[in-house]
Amino acid sequence: MGLLPVGQTGHRYEVHDDFGADGKVCIRATANGVRTSDDAGVAATDLPYEMATLxxxxxxxxxxxxxxxxxxxxxxxxxxxxxxxxxxxxKALPGAGANRQRAKPA
Known part of the structure; x- marks a missing residue:
């Protein structure tokens, strides 16, 4: 989608884990911000968001x-x-469990 961080206020990352090996670094974080502008066909809502990232x-x-x-x-x-x-x-997937038989206790 590519919406972030364009159109956001206060976009920031909270880093939870970071480690490296073989010339690479991995970071697990949560991104936070507030949707404050119209772009990419999405209106400004002034609503906060939180997003898991790796x-x-x-x-x-x-x-x-x-x-x-x-x-x-x-x-x-x-x-x-x-x-x-x-x-x-x-509520339930169509046909879920329709032909399923319960196991009888031994």
Whole structure:
């Protein structure tokens, strides 16, 4: 989606874990902020968000950052800022347990 941190106020990360090996550094963090501007087709809602993130960084032989990989739960952020509304979970999946037989006690 690429919405973050554009359109946010007070965007910050709380680092929970960081470690490195084989020329890479891994950081597990929570991003926080408030949706304050209209961009990427999403209106400003002034609602706060919190997002789990995982980042892996790699430097080249001179120590300059050369690669970055990230995993961010941006869909959860969209729900938190009200665009779109979170769908209701299904009461039960169609056919779930329809032909299932219970195990008989021994």
């Amino acid at each position: 980042h892996v960084y790699q430097g080249d032989e001179t120590g300059v950052l050369s690669d970055h990989w990230a995993c961010r739960d941006e869909l959860e952020v969209m729900y938190q800022i009200g665009a779109p509304e979170r769908p209701e979970p299904p």
